[in-house]
Amino acid sequence: MSLFFNAYPLARTALFSLDAETAHELTLRRLQQVYDCRHTRRLLLPTTQSRPRTLMGLSLRNPVGLAAGLDKNGAHIDALAALGFGFVEVGTVTPRPQDGNPKPRLFRLPRAQALINRFGFNNLGLDAFIANVRRSNFRQEGGILGLNIGKNAATPIEEAVNDYLTCLEGVYPHADYVTVNISSPNTTNLRALQGGDELTTLLSALQQRREELADRHGRFVPLAVKIAPDLSTEQIDAIAELLPRFGMDGVIATNTTLDRSKVQGLPHADESGGLSGPPVHELSLAVIRRLRERLGPDMAIIGVGGILSGAQAREKIEAGADAVQLYTGLIYRGPALVGECVQAV
Template sequence: MSILFQAYPLARAALFSMDAETAHEVTLSTLQRAYDCGVTRKLMHEQPETPTTLMGLTLRNPVGLAAGLDKNGAHIDALGNLGFGFVEVGTVTPRAQPGNPKPRIFRLPRAQALINRLGFNNLGLETFIANVQRSQWRQQGGILGLNIGKNADTPIERAADDYVLGLAGVYPHADYVTVNISSPNTKNLRALQGEDELAALLAQLRDKRAELADQHQRHVPLLVKIAPDLTDAQIDAIADLLPRHGIDGVIATNTTLSRDAVTGLPHAEEAGGLSGPPVHELSLGVIAKLRQRMGTDYPIIGVGGIVSGKQAREKIAAGANAVQVYTGLIYRGPALVSECVQAIRGM
C-alpha cells in the first residue's frame, strides 16, 4: 500500500500535464485496471476500523467519497477499495446529457483547488442503475450513496418531476439517496434552496419515499446537499424544513461561487463552482450554524476543502458526523483517506 501511495506524486505530475478532464478519465480507468488486477484489493482491509453509525447505517469509518468523481457509478468497487467508509456516486439525471461545453474543469494548483462547470454530464438513469447493480461494494459491506439531480432542459418549475423519477429509480439500489439542489452549473438549480421552493420539493420527495418504502419494505435515508453560499436566513429555513419533511440528513457543502480566496490566480475568473481549500472555511461556517440550529442528533456530512487530516478533524469539530473528500483526493492521492481516518480516530 505504501508504495502505491508514495508513487502518487509522480503520477500526479504526469496527470497534471494533461487537460484536467482527460486526466480525470485516465485516473479512473487506471484505477479500475489496478482494481481488476487485484493491486488495490487489500487497501480497504488495511484501513483501521473506525465504525461510525449514521442515519442507522454502520460505516467502516467516517471518511467518504463525495459525489461527482464517479458520475456514472462505473468505478464504485475500485474507488471504495481505497479505504473509504462510504462512497457516493452521481449526480445522475433521468435522461443522459452531455453537460456544458469543454473545457469545463480548471486547476488552481497554488490553492490546491478546482473550478468545474461540468453541468451534470452523465449517461442517464438506466446506465447508472446497471453500473450500480454490477458493483460488489454493498455486498462487501460498503455503504453506497446515490446522488440525483434534474436534467438541464427540465424547466425549474418541473424540477420535482425529475427528482421523483430519480428517487424511484435509485431507491432499491441505495443505502442512502442525496438530492443535489446546490450545483451552480445547472441554470436556476440553486433557486430550489429557497424556502417555498424547497418546501414544495421536499413534500413531493417525502410522499414518494413513503410509497417506495412501502413497496420495497425498507427505509432508505434521504439527504439534501446544500451550497456554501447561503445566507443565515436560508440556513435557518433549511434547518427547519429538512426535519419537518422527514429528511434524514444534510450534506454541507457543495462548491462555491465566491472567488475571494483565489483572486488573481490563473483561471480564478472561470465560471463554475470552486472546490478545494478555499471552500473549507465557508463549509465550516454552514456546518456550525446547522449544528447550532438543528441540535446534537441531526446527521450532517461535512465536505469541502479537505486536503489533510487536520481539515477533516475541523469538520467534525464544527459539528459534522462524517466527512467526504473529492478535490483533496486529486491533489493528495489515496493517502489522504487514511490520513483523515487516523486524524478523526485520534479526536
C-alpha cells in the same frame, strides 16, 4: 502504506501535464485496471481502516467518504471504495442522459490547491447508472453506498420535482442513502430549489414518494440534502427548519462555491463554475456550525469542502459534522489522504 499511495506524487506530475478532465478520466481507468487484477490489488491497494460510526442509522466502517462527482456514472464504485473509504457516494444522475457543458470545463488552480468545474451534470442517464450500480459488489460486501440525484438541464425549474421523483424511484432499491443535489451552480436556476416555497414543495413530494417506496420495497432508505456554501444565515436557518419537518435524515454541507475572493488573480480564477478545495473549507465550517446549532444533535451532517489534511477533516467534525467526504483533496494529495483523515477523526 501501499505502493499505489507512495507512487501518487510522481503520477501527479504526469497527470498535471494533461488537460484536467483527461487526467481525471485516465486516473479512473488506471485505478479500475489495478482493482480488476487481484494480484496487483493486493499489492497496491490498502485495507480499509476500521473506525465504526453510525450515520443516518447506517453502520459505516469509518466516517471518511467519497463525495459525489468523482464517479458520476457509478462505473468505478468498487475500485474507489478500495482506496479505504468508509462510504462512497456516486452521481449526480439525471433521468435522461446529457452531455453537460462544453469542454474545457474543469480547471486546476494549483497555487490554491483548488479546482473550478462547470460540468453541468454530465452523465449517461438513470438506466445506465442503475446498471453500473447493480454490477458493483461494494454493498454486498457491507459497504455503504449513497446515490446522488439531480434534474436534467432541459427540464424547466418549475418541473424539477418530477425529475427528482423519477430518480428517487429508480435508485431507491439500490441505495443505502439518497442525496438530493439542489446546490450545483452549473445547472441554471438549480440553487433556487434551496429557498422557500420551492424547497417546501420538493421536500414534501420527496417525503411522500419515499413513504410509498418504503412500503413497496419493504425497506427505509435515508434521504440527505446537499446544500451550497454561499447561503446567508437566514437561508441556512430556513433550510434547517424544513429538513426535519419533512423527514429528511441528513444534510451535506457543502457543495462548491461561486465566491472567488480567495483566488483572485490566479490563472483560471475567472472561469465560471463551482470552486472547490481549500477556499471552501471555512465557508463549509460556518454552514456546518450554524446547521448543528439549529438542528440540534440528532440530524446527520456530512462535512465536505476543502479537506486537504487530517487536521481539516477533524475541524469539520469539531464544527458539528458526523462524517466527512473528500474530492478535490484526492486530486492534490492522492489516496494517502483517506487514511490520514480516518486516523484524524
